[in-house]
Structure formats: structure tokens, C-alpha cells
Amino acid sequence: MSRVTAAGIQWRISMAKALLGHLGGPDPRMLSEMRRLQQRVRDLETECLRLQAANDALCAEVAGDELLTLSVAEELSVADQHVYS
Secondary structure, three states: OOOOOHHHHHHHHHHHHHHHHHOOOOOHHHHHHHHHHHHHHHHHHHHHHHHHHHHHHHHHHHHHOOOOOOOHHHHHHHHHHHHHO
16 A cells, blocks of 8 residues: 655645646636627527528418519520610
């Protein structure tokens, strides 16, 4: 059984502190940045939900109206008419 000395304990504590610092212990700047990014993600998720709701409302309005569709040939002929007009 090894003998535990005060010097040995102090050495282990200093090594633990060195490893913690090396591995990126709780840095206040990093924690602040993480909180800021988490808030930004929440804000973007809220904005995404708002835009989806607005899009759904617009789709519901259009669903009742007749949609206008053109083939590629029709689109080109319409474009030619505007160019030569």
C-alpha cells in the first residue's frame, strides 16, 4: 500500500487543476457566448414558427383561388411579347 503524503496530495491537486484548465473548464466568456447562442436559437425557432404560420395562412387564401400555371413554352412566348412590344 502506498503512503499518502501532503506533497503527494498537493501534486495531485495541482495536476487536477492543470488538467481542468487544459480541458477547458468553466470559462465565463465561453458560458456567456453559449447563453447568447442558445437565446439566438430560441429567437430563430420562434421566427420560423411565425413564418410558417404566415405561409400557411397565405396558402389557405390561395387554395380557394384558381392557380395560374404556364408551361415553359408559354412563358417564353409571353417574354418574347414583352421584348418585342
